[in-house]
Amino acid sequence: MAAGRRETAARSTKVPTSFAEVGVKRMILVLALLSSSAFAGTGADEHLLAGAREFRAGHFPEALVQFRVAEKLGHSNEAAWYAAACLVRLKRPEEAVEAFSAAEKRAPGARDELFDYYRAVACNDARLYLCADKLLAGVGDRAGPRIRDEAKKLHAVIQEMLKVEPPKGAIDWYHLRGQQAFRRGRAELAKAYFDEVAGLSARRKDHYRPAEVPVASSKPDAKGQRR
Amino acid sequence: MITRILTIGAAAAMLVATAAAADGNNEAHEALATQAPSASKPELPDVSEADGANHHEGEDGKANHEGEHGKANHEGEQGEANHEGEHGEANHTGDLDEHSQIGEQSAAGADPAGSAERAGSDEHGGRSSGNSGPEHEGPH
Numbered sequence: 114m115a116a117g118r119r120e121t122a123a124r125s126t127k128v129p130t131s132f133a134e135v136g137v138k139r140m141i142l143v144l145a146l147l148s149s150s151a152f153a154g155t156g157a158d159e160h161l162l163a164g165a166r167e168f169r170a171g172h173f174p175e176a177l178v179q180f181r182v183a184e185k186l187g188h189s190n191e192a193a194w195y196a197a198a199c200l201v202r203l204k205r206p207e208e209a210v211e212a213f214s215a216a217e218k219r220a221p222g223a224r225d226e227l228f229d230y231y232r233a234v235a236c237n238d239a240r241l242y243l244c245a246d247k248l249l250a251g252v253g254d255r256a257g258p259r260i261r262d263e264a265k266k267l268h269a270v271i272q273e274m275l276k277v278e279p280p281k282g283a284i285d286w287y288h289l290r291g292q293q294a295f296r297r298g299r300a301e302l303a304k305a306y307f308d309e310v311a312g313l314s315a316r317r318k319d320h321y322r323p324a325e326v327p328v329a330s331s332k333p334d335a336k337g338q339r340r
Numbered sequence: 341m342i343t344r345i346l347t348i349g350a351a352a353a354m355l356v357a358t359a360a361a362a363d364g365n366n367e368a369h370e371a372l373a374t375q376a377p378s379a380s381k382p383e384l385p386d387v388s389e390a391d392g393a394n395h396h397e398g399e400d401g402k403a404n405h406e407g408e409h410g411k412a413n414h415e416g417e418q419g420e421a422n423h424e425g426e427h428g429e430a431n432h433t434g435d436l437d438e439h440s441q442i443g444e445q446s447a448a449g450a451d452p453a454g455s456a457e458r459a460g461s462d463e464h465g466g467r468s469s470g471n472s473g474p475e476h477e478g479p480h
Contacts, residue, residue: 201377282388
C-alpha cells in the first residue's frame, strides 16, 4: 500500500518533457522575441527611409511626420536628430533648439558635424549666437565642402558681431525671452536663453545682469505655464 | 539541428534589421546634406523688439496657440500637414529673403507701428509665441 503511494508520488514529480524539448521551446521563444524586435526596427526604418525621401524632395512637414513616427517605433532614436533638422528647415528654430537638446540626450552617439551645422543654424535663427558660434567652430570637412564653407562664412559673421561689447538692450532681450520660455514650461529653451545671457554678460566690462534666472521649483499651471 | 537552424534564422533576421537601419540612416544623412539650409543674417536683438514680440504674443500669438492653427500645428501628424498647407510654400523655397519679406509685410499689416526690425524679431522669436505673429498672420 505504502509502496504503491511512493510509486505514484515518484511518477507525479517526473519531468514530462526531455531536456532537448525544453531547449527547443526556449529557442523558439528567443526567436520570436528577436523577430518581433527586428520587425519593429524594420517598421521604423521604413519611416526613416520615407522621411529621407520627403526631406530630399523638400517636403519638410511630411518628413517631420515620418521621422517622428520612426522615432516612436525605433530603438536607436537617431530619428530624433532628423526630426530636429526638419524643424530647422520649417523655420521653427526654438522648437529645433529644444528638439536637438532632446535628441542629444536620447542618442548622444549619433551627433556629428552635419547635425551640428543644422543645430547651429537653429541657434542662429533663434538668435542664440554664442550657441551657434560654439557649434560652428566644430564643423569641418566631415560635413562636406558646401556645408563646411557655409559654416565658415556664418562663423566669421557671428564672430565679427561678437567682437563688439554686447549692448544692455540685447541682454535684456535674452532675459525676457528666457523668462517667457520658462513661464511656458520650456525649460531647455529658457536655459539656452539664460546661457546666452551669461555669455554676453561676461563679455561686458560691467557684467550687466549676469544671472537672474528664475527658480525652477515653481509648478506649471493647468496650461503648462509657470508663474 | 533544430537549434542551429533557429539560431541561424535569428542571426539572419538581426542582420536584415541592421542593414535596413543603416540604409535609412545613410539616406537620411544624404538628404540632410543635400538640403542643408543657409542661416539668416546674425544681428543682436534689442529689448524694444521683445516689446513688439509681446504685443504680437498678447494679441495674435495667443490666439494662434489656443485657436485652430496653434492646436493643429503643435499636435501630431495632421498638424504638420496643416502647417505645410498654410505656410509650406514660403518655407519650402528655403529662400530666406523671400521668407523675411513675407514676415515683414505681414508684421507691417498686423501692427501699425511695426518696423522692419520688429518683423525680424517676430520671424526669429515668433515661434515661441505660437510661431505667431507674421508667419501665421500674413498668408491668411
